[in-house]
Amino acid sequence: MDLQDQLKNLFPEHTPEDAPEAESSNVWLQDDPIICKYEKRKGKPITILEGYTGATEDFKILAKELKTTLSVGGSFKDDKIIIQGDFRTQIMEILKEKGFAVKRVGG
Template sequence: MDLQDQLKKLFPEHEFQEEEQQSSEEHSLFLQDEPIVCKYEKKGRNGKPVTILENYNGSDEDLKMLAKDIKSKLGVGGSVKDDTIVIQGNFRDKIMELLKEKGFSVKRVGG
């Protein structure tokens, strides 16, 4: 007896609805005309190196989704503050590749 059968016995009057399978399609992000600025600070936040992404023109929700995707693919920490994405560590090249795969134009700033 599976969980659905047990629930039907407990709640015979309740009508159970089939759960919709969420599509695995990624939410399309806002692609912009101007490039995203990707820079590296050796003495970034609290003396630790960080990679900073600036100049994204989409909504805050899209910015957070983009940051979450980058952090999960790289397996690193980071945050979103004041329309910038801050990623812990020096991951400029990898981040630029990820953004180019998504269709963004990226500009490297600094050494």
């Protein structure tokens, strides 16, 4: 017996509420595109996202989502998201699905 079935047996008159929306859907969308560029630092490739004009906390949430989705390391510094590796195409696809305008810079 599944946990959902057990709960239905315990509380038959309860109607479950819709699941709350993900935090990423609350991220403020902007008119200007986010700039996605590629650099090498100390010989290692990195992808930098900058140009977000919303709240810093929203940008931090977006950074965490990108890092977990791509299973890579990275950081958030000086209003920039720094992702380890060259993931420009994947990041641009993820951001476009979320509704952001993205501009590719450098190569």
